[in-house]
Amino acid sequence: MNKALLPLFAVMNGNDYINLPALETFFSKVRLPVGGSGWRGRKHVRIQGLLNWLSHFADPTEAIDNVLKYLKKHEREEIRKLLCASMEEYEQSDVNLEDFFQNGTYESQVTRNLELPQWMLEAFAKGHLSPFISDALLLRRTILHVQVENMQRPSAHTVALPIRQVIYGLLLNASQNSEVTSPSKQSNKLPIVREFDRIQKTLKKSFVPTTMLPLDFCEDHRPLATLTEVPRSDRLKLLLETLGAKANILQPIPSPLWLPVAVTCYWTHYSEPKVKLHHLQALLLGMVFGELHRTSSSPDPAVFHVKDKMVYDQFLKWKEKNSQELLDLDTAHTFCQWQCCLQMGLHLNQLLSTPLPEPEVTRLYCGTLVHRLCKELKSAHGAENLLISSPKMSQLYCDLLHAVKSTVPPDFFQETTKSCKEKNKQATSQAETTRQHATLEAQPLCDVNNRFASLMVED
Incomplete structure (x- = not known):
């Protein structure tokens, strides 16, 4: 088909900006040729048929004339103008x-x-590289999408702010200010990224300063251009320091889980409210299930032993179990924070040219299973008991748990005493002060006519 007809195809098929109800009259009367065979959905049939129909015309003018034949005479000129005006929004690539x-x-x-x-x-x-990276780099603006979380608590993205600031520092060359010695001057000159996030149910725009980069990334003040030339050991060091993990704790763990475990170390340390032991256990058991799922299709008994299958089948029962219980919002919020940390950990790892292997994200987390495991672990069951029939999976779980627990104090998961509550309150206050370092500007969530109005960009 003549490529010049593609703008007309886009306009007639409809998109986010164009909606011409009169064209439904055209579609109801014209017979669109459809090639091929087999079942196709109604939308697919229309797309394929419209492409075939338009391919019979030499140019847009001829095609528009044939479209208008199916419309009422008094509508034709107005629709012609609308089609032509809408087509002008498109440019040939x-x-x-x-x-x-x-x-x-x-x-x-x-x-x-x-x-x-x-x-x-x-x-x-x-x-x-993710669109998040290109938005931060080219627009200096990012949108943090809301999950199913507790709207009365701070956004689940808050916990991952320090990771995002490192990403912004790498992208926007925060090292250009390395010669500034005064901390007050330094913060004033650091590049800024606008983040759109929620505070309760209100959309907020925050001005977030980048993080200063280590000297390893400041050579010639061009860290972005030379980032792939930085030795892997230095890139790995920056990644692990950002996530608060050390390479030695990851060694006993399968390499595809290195990054998720490092992210889990970060989440355990910074999550608010504080991560409880059954949260961590349920999350790690979910990773074990992912490993079981990966090996379940192997016919080799050495890879997927009959004892592994017993554990795998039990996990499947929990995953598929019908439950009428209401969602625990605080538990959901805690796991939303982990997902936000994982998302930013993945972005940072990609930006640093993957010093840690890319995990299979679809096998890392199953929300239904993890929430069910949380309930099981809060009752009489111990996490180790759930894996007792598979020594291999039990060892994997113990290695994962040991790696994470080695990054927090020994009494981290003990019941909180009154004095500890006061300490946690102070820590929370300090974390909130750090968050407030980003200047906030309230935005209405939407106006009556345009739900995207709050995202308007100021020149």
């Missing part, structure tokens, strides 16, 4: 996608104008 999919090469005028390092352009093109 200069990117040759065929080159990308066949040869892995990606070039466009837009990316050249950004003046980003070549390694970063390639990483964005291949999907190795």
Whole structure:
């Protein structure tokens, strides 16, 4: 099909900005040719049929004339104007996608104008870096999506703020201010990123300063351009220091779980309210289930032993068990915080060219299972008892638990005494003070006509 017809296709098919009810008359009367065979959904049939129908015309003018034939005469000129005006919003791309999919090469005028390092352009093109990274780098603005959490508590993203600040520091070259010696001047000159997050049910815009980078990343004041040239040991050191973990505690653990365990160390230390032991146990048992699920398809008894299958089947029963119990919001909020930490840990690891292996995220966390395990562990069951029939999985769980517990004080999970509560209250106050270092500006959640109004960008 002539590519010049694609804007008309987009307008007629509808998108976030264009909705022309009169076109439904067209779709109800025209017979759209559909090729191929097999079942297709109604939406798919319309898309394929519209593409086939438009391919019979040489240019947009001819196609529009044929569209208007199916409409009432008094509507035709108005619809023509609307179609043409809407089509003007589209521009032909200069990117040759065929080159990308066949040869892995990606070039466009837009990316050249950004003046980003070549390694970063390639990483964005291949999907190795998240849109969160490009938003922070190019727009200096990020949107932190809300989960099912306790709206009366601070946003679950609050706990991961220090990780995000390191990401912003790497992206926005915070090292350019390394010659400034005064802390007060330093904070005034650090680059700022605007974050959109919630406070209770209100959307808030926060101005978040970046974190100063270690000297290892300050060579020539170009940390982003030379980031891939930094030795892996230095990149790993920055990642683990940010997450509050040490390499030696990860060694007994399978390498795909190194990053999730390091993130769990961070979450255990900084989560508010404080992580309880059954939360940590349920989360780690969920990772064990993921490992069981990974090996369950192996026919080799050495990989997936019959004893492993017994444990796996029990996990499946908990996962699939029908329950009418109400969701524990505080428990959900705690696990939302872990997911926020994991998300930012993944982004930081990707930005540092994966000094730790990328985990299989889909096998790390099953919300239904983890919440059920929480309830089991709060009753009479001990976590170790759930794995007693599989020595291999029991050892994996013990290694995971030991790695995390080694990063917190020995009495961290003991019942809180009154004096400890007072200490925790002070720690919470200090954490909140750190959070308030980002200047807040309240925004209404939405207005009547435009639910995206609060995201408006000021020039």
